[in-house]
Amino acid sequence: MFKLEPRAQASRAMSLLSPVIALLLTVLIGVLLFSALGKDPVRALQVFFVEPIRNGYALAELSIKAVPLVLIALGLAVCFRSNLWNIGAEGQFVLGALAAGWVAMQAGPQTSRAIVGAILAAGVLGGMAWAALVALLRDRFNANEILVSLMLVYVAEMLLSWLVYGPWKDPQGYNFPQTITFAATTKIPRLVEGWRMNLGVPIALAAVAGLWLFLFRTYRGFALQVGGLAPAAARYAGFSSRSALWTALLLSGGMAGLAGALEAAGPLGQLTPHVPAGYGFAAIIVAFVGRLHPVGIVFSAVLMSMFYIGGELAQSRPGLPKSLTGVFQGLLLFSLLACDTLIANRIRWSKKA
Amino acid sequence: MNEFALLLAATLSGGTVLAIAALGLLINERAGIVNLGAEGLMLVAAIAGFATAVHTGSDVLAFVAGAAAGALLAAVFGGLVIWLNTNQYATGLALSLFGSGFSAFVGIRYTQEKLSERPHFDIPLLADLPLVGPALFRQHPMVYLAIALTVALAWFLYRSRAGLVLRSVGESPESAHALGYPVRRIRLAAVLAGGALCGLAGAYLSVIYTPLWVEGMTAGKGWIALALTTFATWRPARVLLGAYLFGGVTMLQFHLQGEGVQLASQFLTALPYLSTIVVLVLISRNPAWIRANMPASIGKPFYPGG
Numbered sequence: 001m002f003k004l005e006p007r008a009q010a011s012r013a014m015s016l017l018s019p020v021i022a023l024l025l026t027v028l029i030g031v032l033l034f035s036a037l038g039k040d041p042v043r044a045l046q047v048f049f050v051e052p053i054r055n056g057y058a059l060a061e062l063s064i065k066a067v068p069l070v071l072i073a074l075g076l077a078v079c080f081r082s083n084l085w086n087i088g089a090e091g092q093f094v095l096g097a098l099a100a101g102w103v104a105m106q107a108g109p110q111t112s113r114a115i116v117g118a119i120l121a122a123g124v125l126g127g128m129a130w131a132a133l134v135a136l137l138r139d140r141f142n143a144n145e146i147l148v149s150l151m152l153v154y155v156a157e158m159l160l161s162w163l164v165y166g167p168w169k170d171p172q173g174y175n176f177p178q179t180i181t182f183a184a185t186t187k188i189p190r191l192v193e194g195w196r197m198n199l200g201v202p203i204a205l206a207a208v209a210g211l212w213l214f215l216f217r218t219y220r221g222f223a224l225q226v227g228g229l230a231p232a233a234a235r236y237a238g239f240s241s242r243s244a245l246w247t248a249l250l251l252s253g254g255m256a257g258l259a260g261a262l263e264a265a266g267p268l269g270q271l272t273p274h275v276p277a278g279y280g281f282a283a284i285i286v287a288f289v290g291r292l293h294p295v296g297i298v299f300s301a302v303l304m305s306m307f308y309i310g311g312e313l314a315q316s317r318p319g320l321p322k323s324l325t326g327v328f329q330g331l332l333l334f335s336l337l338a339c340d341t342l343i344a345n346r347i348r349w350s351k352k353a
Numbered sequence: 354m355n356e357f358a359l360l361l362a363a364t365l366s367g368g369t370v371l372a373i374a375a376l377g378l379l380i381n382e383r384a385g386i387v388n389l390g391a392e393g394l395m396l397v398a399a400i401a402g403f404a405t406a407v408h409t410g411s412d413v414l415a416f417v418a419g420a421a422a423g424a425l426l427a428a429v430f431g432g433l434v435i436w437l438n439t440n441q442y443a444t445g446l447a448l449s450l451f452g453s454g455f456s457a458f459v460g461i462r463y464t465q466e467k468l469s470e471r472p473h474f475d476i477p478l479l480a481d482l483p484l485v486g487p488a489l490f491r492q493h494p495m496v497y498l499a500i501a502l503t504v505a506l507a508w509f510l511y512r513s514r515a516g517l518v519l520r521s522v523g524e525s526p527e528s529a530h531a532l533g534y535p536v537r538r539i540r541l542a543a544v545l546a547g548g549a550l551c552g553l554a555g556a557y558l559s560v561i562y563t564p565l566w567v568e569g570m571t572a573g574k575g576w577i578a579l580a581l582t583t584f585a586t587w588r589p590a591r592v593l594l595g596a597y598l599f600g601g602v603t604m605l606q607f608h609l610q611g612e613g614v615q616l617a618s619q620f621l622t623a624l625p626y627l628s629t630i631v632v633l634v635l636i637s638r639n640p641a642w643i644r645a646n647m648p649a650s651i652g653k654p655f656y657p658g659g
Contacts, residue, residue: 004437004438087446141637141638142637142639142643143633143634143637144580144583144637146389146442147576147579147583147630147633148630151573151580151626151629152626152630154623155623155626158619158623159623162617162619162620165619281450282450284450285450288443321458321461323455323458323461323568324458325454326450326451326454326455326457326458327451327454327455327458328454330447330448330451330452330454331451333443333446333451334429334433334444334447334448334451337433337437337439337440337443337444338433338437338439341437341439345438
């Protein structure tokens with residue numbers, strides 16, 4: 001039997017090592033799983049961990065997945081640090097895409113490139129509006145933000161579905177549930193000719209820097225985190241929990257909305273029922289694996305994108321289903337949470353049970 | 354009139370999925386544990402139950418498999434949360450994400466499978482009564498089981514010694530520990546029981562209610578069940594009522610669509626989720642009332658010192 005013994009001080013080394021151990025555990029379980037399925041584990045691991053970073057083109061594709069994950073996870077990190085459980089980022093992402101899509105559909109051939117700015121701003125506002133509902137209901141009526149934000153994901157998906165099957169359906173689209181293809185001028189500018197990597201990459205990196213400054217160098221960011229760690233201390237210090245609630249939710253909603261706008265006017269170029277791709281949920285894992293730290297989030301988002309791309313490749317090659325991505329994502333978070341225990345505790349083995 | 358009876362029958366049957374899952378979550382929460390993994394648990398149990406039914410043809414075995422799958426996953430959750438003190442919300446989310454991925458992964462082979470014609474259960478004589486017969490007495494036994502379970506759980510929580518201990522663990526694990534009760538084992542037992550019930554609900558959903566397997570088929574039922582425990586202010590009878598209410602809202606949606614109501618189908622589909630939010634707001638409006646009923650240690654880890 002083992003016993004957990006609290007450490008006198010949280011281990012810094014462990015807090016960095018724990019994601020690595022968790023990843024190794026996930027890979028180990030993955031190898032066992034592949035072997036059990038009679039697939040070659042080495043081949044499968046190659047698909048997940050080598051192919052997505054094989055060359056520049058592959059890396060550019062990786063960035064398409066990593067950008068929304070980074071943006072959403074940054075916002076969620078602020079929420080989780082202030083002990084607010086916004087798990088409805090997927091819905092805020094969809095609303096961002098809807099708002100951005102509406103602006104993009106107004107563009108004609110003569111519209112200037114400046115419309116990209118309006119599209120992104122609309123996305124932020126759309127995501128914020130959806131998160132503001134959560135904040136309002138929690139603030140005014142004390143309604144649990146976990147459940148409200150999650151229920152709003154389903155509502156957002158229905159709203160999207162109604163729009164693309166109804167009022168926003170492309171009249172020339174052979175009755176497919178999709179909007180018109182947005183005008184070329186609305187396309188998020190690409191960084192390198194021929195690659196899909198776009199302006200989202202610098203935006204995400206700027207957001208990482210901005211969030212780092214906000215969390216660790218501003219009074220407001222500090223107040224937020226105190227409220228999350230020790231609500232009583234925050235009250236005593238006079239930090240407003242209401243202001244923390246609104247700031248965190250609006251910020252994370254805005255980030256998710258921005259990700260939605262980049263997706264709609266970037267790789268998608270139109271709205272379809274497939275806008276929600278699970279980024280909002282995967283970003284929860286990204287945020288935790290990244291230690292709720294802006295820099296850590298970049299690394300974990302890249303890792304998670306490898307799972308995504310690996311999942312897509314696995315589907316086309318070794319005959320493995322795409323849902324493996326979800327299995328690995330869940331396993332990673334499980335192992336991480338288990339390993340995180342070692343940050344604050346050490347294991348003592350004892351003979352006696 | 355006959356249509357009304359059918360609507361009522363469908364309401365009871367639809368509410369049963371929610372009721373069984375929510376009663377399980379109620380047991381968890383009474384011991385101070387919130388399991389946000391309910392959705393994932395139900396999905397894995399749904400495929401476990403469905404696969405068992407396909408291979409063995411036995412519904413009873415399917416229910417056992419579903420409950421076992423639910424308890425197994427809940428054991429993982431419980432081990433992490435109770436012994437390793439991981440954050441309950443984060444761990445539950447991990448379970449939900451893992452469950453939906455894993456069930457989709459395992460379930461691929463079963464998307465085309467169909468179960469044979471479901472048996473009908475008519476209670477002799479009563480089933481032939483006009484109106485109430487088709488509404489109440491032609492249900493699957495699981496529907497009555499959910500009612501029996503509610504009564505049993507209410508008796509257990511408020512009339513039995515073990516129930517008192519369970520509630521004390523949820524209210525104040527420190528006091529229960531000081532009195533010599535094995536707090537962590539009691540919590541694990543509650544988590545296992547809750548997981549098994551969520552699993553049973555999942556199996557009932559895929560084997561009897563639908564009956565087929567579709568990826569992500571719970572469509573938020575696990576989350577609605579979680580919300581139900583709050584609506585019900587942690588009381589078994591109110592959980593059952595709430596579940597029927599939601600079953601009714603879901604059925605009304607199909608009914609209205611069938612009636613050709615001029616309303617976008619998406620709006621009707623969103624109805625259960627919107628009503629969850631509305632009811633949650635109505636119930637939570639008075640924080641004092643929630644606080645008075647909520648198990649005091651809910652969501653908080655307990656680790657015996659020394």
